[in-house]
Amino acid sequence: MSSGPDRLPLTVIGGYLGAGKTTLLNGILARPDGQRIAVLVNDFGDVDIDGRLLASAAGDVLTLANGCICCSMADGFAETLETVRGLADRIDRVVVEVSGVGEPRRVARWAHLPGFTPDGVVVLVDPLSVRERATDRYVGETVINQVAGADLVVMSRSDLADEADLTGTEAWLSTTTDATVLRAPLPTAVLLGPAPRNLSTRTDAEAEADSIEDGATTPASPSHDHVSISRHLDGPIPRSSIDTWIRARPGGVVRAKGLVRVDDRPDDRTVLQVCGSTTTVTVDGPWDGGAEAVVAIALPGTPRAALVKWLNLLG
Amino acid sequence: MHLATVNTALMEAEGITPDTAAEGVPRDASGWPLGELQEFPAMALAGAAFRSFFGRQRSDETIHLFGKSARNVGITTLTDLGSSNLLDETIVRQWTGIVDHGFPSRVVMFHGAMQNGAVSDETCAAALVELQKESTDHLRFGYVKLLLDGSIQGGTARLRWPGFHHGGPNGIWLIPPDQFADRLAPYHRAGLQVHTHANGDEAVDVLLDAVGEVQAVHPMPDHRHTVQHCQMTTPGQYQRMRALGMCANVFSNHAWFWGDQHISITVGPDRAARMNAARTALDLGVPLSMHSDSPVTPLGSLHVAWAAVNRLTSSGVTVGPDERITVGEALHAVTMGAAWQLRMEDEVGSISPRKFADLAILEADPFEVDPMELRDIPVWGTMCGGVLHPAAGVDA
Structure with missing residues (x-):
């Protein structure tokens, strides 16, 4: 992103004990998809950082050779966010791990602090156990609240579960949450959204398709089939076109992000954001003269033409 | 907060x-x-x-003010129930540097095991056993605090059916219920006493199950594991606590500070009348103490005792008259009852030969005043280990 009132996108990742958070966080740190990601964990025991990846360690901050960092929140959440804000020139986004009995939607409230902007609540579920957990006397309500508060639900261990478990869990989830439900593994850009620099470096005037860089370290992953489309905008867009755009969103869109100017607030930067089922429109400060652009990422099989048409609704 | x-x-x-x-x-x-x-x-x-x-909550000045506050309200033994991470050498040195002869109160430090981070409970327990050796007459180590749920007034306590009277969602778990026994076990095995925050009756169920489980595997006589707050505990749970050898530290001040809200908003009249059931605890033989949870309510054992004796709400309702206790029982709970739960029953809690000369010096006899005036008795100050500490403004 360009200079100006940059805020670090903050994504919250939750899910009950054993849902696969550690696997997911390790995957993000190992394959950050070209983004410099700060992963905030309850303690370093929650991740398993390959020693060859580690560039340096200082107190509660581990720095990886690929530009990512991992921070322990042992000293408190507010203190850790302050530390991360001080590292803003070294990172592109923040991922926060929520404890197994925490409610990710509540933790996401912290993303409104200065220097940050909310970028989705992702909740992991184990397709083999989540339905049983949801009826547990002590934690059933917690599990349901986690799932109900998600923008994006990711079923871990999809490769270990049989299709009946997966479809059964998907059917249960559809009655429990409005969130978009996906099966792991997923590329980082789908989980967390496009790299911020994709928005600032585009110069193409029309919507254009390209592929997601995912590090290509997991050939079995379906990531190559995900569809990414971006569009450069020029000048303020009508407020009404945003409403139209939100309503016309094609099925299959998982993530989208736009930095735009709007006709009724032409001097401010307006942020459009799609994470799973949720679309938000916020103002994050005065317009800084940077690029105006929007990027969308969709599931495999989503027609490119539909995405191009959708992005062209803005303006 | x-x-x-x-x-x-x-x-x-x-x-x-x-x-x-x-x-x-x-x-x-x-x-x-x-x-x-x-x-x-x-x-x-x-x-x-x-x-x-x-940050200022952790300053030297704050610790000195804590001691002066105790002196002003007639308290001679304070507890820090888990706000400090005692694995942090700097924090330990700060307390050992300040709390010594001359400090107006003894201080019992509970390690806040919720702040362990990546340190395992086994490692932590071993460190606390070592730290216990540094205990002095004035400053005690070797106690552990865990938390299971949140607060009733905040809507975060874990309640059994039918949940909150206001219809809000059930509260939050601070430790996953199926991991709690595993967290308790290493401290229990090391002979360390664990006080666990459990406000709601569902949180108490998890705690009692866990104590039963660790006792079955590693029987420990006289462990005195204590339920902190213990606000919604049922008579049946008190019977189990007696059988398990546990203690209750109830939050009697709630009657005054939130009693009206508990009746009308949080848990409704029937359960509000049975909250902080001091009478039931004593009748069923559970060792009882009571606390202010300062700064949640103001520091002061006379007010805590007054609340348990009268169970008066701010609007003047007597909430649960059947759970009231006598002045003598209340004073015992905040002196000998607390001493027992801190394993100091042979050192403090009563005026006796071979105990420390720790006295709360009152301007009136609590057994002579109207029980409704108990909280209003002026405090001259304290004596701690034979050293007089006049309260602020007292002409000594």
């Missing part, structure tokens, strides 16, 4: 404006924040002021 109020200057300095998208920031009709910040994520918007407030 659930709420902060800030002024316009601070909001301008920290950029709290109509564009502030945070939840928990009430606004006026034009969309401007009013200055009320609800819960930590919103309070943190106050930036440096927020951090400085919590």
